[in-house]
Amino acid sequence: MKKFLTQFRALLWQALQVEWSNSERWLSPLLFSATMIILFVFSFGKVEPKFLPQLYIAATFITAFLSLQIAFSRVLEPDMQDKVFDQLRTYPISPSAWFLSKYTIVILLGVLILLPTLFLSNLFLNEGPVSFLSGSILIIGLLALLSLGALGVLLSTMMLRSNAKQILYPLIYFPLTTPVLLSAVESSHAVLVDAKVLSDLMSSWLGLLVIFGIMYFTLCLLLFGELVKPE
Amino acid sequence: MLDIKLLSFRYQYKTILSRLSFSAVPGEILHITGPNGSGKTTLMSILAGLRKEASGTIEYKLPNGKAASDRRDHVEYLPAEANALFGKMDAMSNLRFWRGLRALEQSDATLRAVLKRWDLDHPLIRENFPVESFSTGMKRRLALARLELSETPCWLLDEPLYGLDTKGIETFQTLLDNHLQGGGITVIVSHDIAPLEKFPVRRLDLLKEVKA
Numbered sequence: 167m168k169k170f171l172t173q174f175r176a177l178l179w180q181a182l183q184v185e186w187s188n189s190e191r192w193l194s195p196l197l198f199s200a201t202m203i204i205l206f207v208f209s210f211g212k213v214e215p216k217f218l219p220q221l222y223i224a225a226t227f228i229t230a231f232l233s234l235q236i237a238f239s240r241v242l243e244p245d246m247q248d249k250v251f252d253q254l255r256t257y258p259i260s261p262s263a264w265f266l267s268k269y270t271i272v273i274l275l276g277v278l279i280l281l282p283t284l285f286l287s288n289l290f291l292n293e294g295p296v297s298f299l300s301g302s303i304l305i306i307g308l309l310a311l312l313s314l315g316a317l318g319v320l321l322s323t324m325m326l327r328s329n330a331k332q333i334l335y336p337l338i339y340f341p342l343t344t345p346v347l348l349s350a351v352e353s354s355h356a357v358l359v360d361a362k363v364l365s366d367l368m369s370s371w372l373g374l375l376v377i378f379g380i381m382y383f384t385l386c387l388l389l390f391g392e393l394v395k396p397e
Numbered sequence: 398m399l400d401i402k403l404l405s406f407r408y409q410y411k412t413i414l415s416r417l418s419f420s421a422v423p424g425e426i427l428h429i430t431g432p433n434g435s436g437k438t439t440l441m442s443i444l445a446g447l448r449k450e451a452s453g454t455i456e457y458k459l460p461n462g463k464a465a466s467d468r469r470d471h472v473e474y475l476p477a478e479a480n481a482l483f484g485k486m487d488a489m490s491n492l493r494f495w496r497g498l499r500a501l502e503q504s505d506a507t508l509r510a511v512l513k514r515w516d517l518d519h520p521l522i523r524e525n526f527p528v529e530s531f532s533t534g535m536k537r538r539l540a541l542a543r544l545e546l547s548e549t550p551c552w553l554l555d556e557p558l559y560g561l562d563t564k565g566i567e568t569f570q571t572l573l574d575n576h577l578q579g580g581g582i583t584v585i586v587s588h589d590i591a592p593l594e595k596f597p598v599r600r601l602d603l604l605k606e607v608k609a
Contacts, residue, residue: 253476253481
């Protein structure tokens with residue numbers, strides 16, 4: 167257990183240092199997100215107030231999804247240089263510690279992108295007196311992020327080992343993320359349009375979102391070890 | 398002891414290594430030789446755990462004679478065409494990271510003592526100076542410093558002298574001498590054999606082995 171924690175700490179600290187030393191890596195998805203929101207605002211123009219919640223949900227989730235996809239696809243880039251990834255595979259590293267460190271950094275990056283996206287969407291798209299940005303929406307966003315983050319780490323690692331990375335990533339990532347996005351969008355719709363509380367949604371869309379989160383996290387944790395084994 | 402029995406490896410339809418058996422013993426260098434494309438680097442990557450052998454066994458035997466459950470605990474690999482360093486991080490951060498993965502203590506004094514041996518202990522070099530700005534030889538010296546700091550008994554070195562100047566080669570010889578004197582195992586692939594002549598070397602010619 168001590169070795170696991172030491173390795174987890176070393177891998178996480180290194181990843182944080184790399185992200186910190188190269189701010190372009192997290193700044194680009196963030197700027198992309200802000201640009202998308204502004205484009206949505208201009209393209210929608212004046213909208214009837216009753217449609218604003220739907221537009222908020224659509225614009226926010228599309229923007230967050232694409233920005234996160236950019237960030238996730240680049241999360242293992244530092245390991246690709248100078249054969250670092252191969253060297254890591256020759257070390258006696260616990261695959262779980264390795265996965266969890268990458269997962270943590272992905273979630274941190276995700277939060278860094280998701281929170282401003284939710285805030286900017288509310289700022290630019292909400293013309294009414296009541297804020298769309300609530301604790302419920304934040305929880306739904308974070309739950310979606312937990313699922314997407316696990317998939318992001320697994321698929322990025324898979325792509326490192328594959329010769330067909332340009333084709334495989336979109337082919338696998340988008341179909342797998344569809345149920346997560348659908349659950350998040352439907353849950354948000356129920357909260358913002360139908361004025362439901364989260365506890366009412368546990369037996370429907372929100373429950374599905376939680377199940378997918380647990381399922382993807384467990385699957386990705388188990389499969390990651392297979393990806394770093396000898397070829 | 399690193400014990401290899403009947404090791405075979407195929408790449409698609411081409412047999413690269415066929416029923417190869419040998420041992421690398423403490424205090425001795427096992428020099429893998431053969432022409433380009435004979436499978437030297439492939440063999441090293443299999444021993445390091447990067448590639449899976451088609452058949453055969455690879456065992457790292459502990460002093461008590463039992464096979465280690467994970468030989469990566471005892472083996473450090475230095476690849477030929479790379480140094481496996483994070484370019485955006487400085488020398489000290491790189492060494493701390495790799496030591497941390499082996500759960501070894503990471504005191505600055507330990508790291509600096511080794512960096513000093515490799516002429517990398519200057520304050521403007523060791524910290525706040527990204528490794529990507531190092532010269533080829535400096536990067537190789539830092540990779541060799543990591544090798545020394547791994548505290549592993551078995552070293553797999555693929556062209557370790559690449560990019561080293563005369564002083565670097567002398568430091569490498571001292572490092573190797575200490576390692577062998579301490580009962581370490583070394584498997585080397587190198588076309589530059591002169592620096593190895595002063596050591597007890599056993600040769601394994603892959604071309605002969607494959608033909609046999």
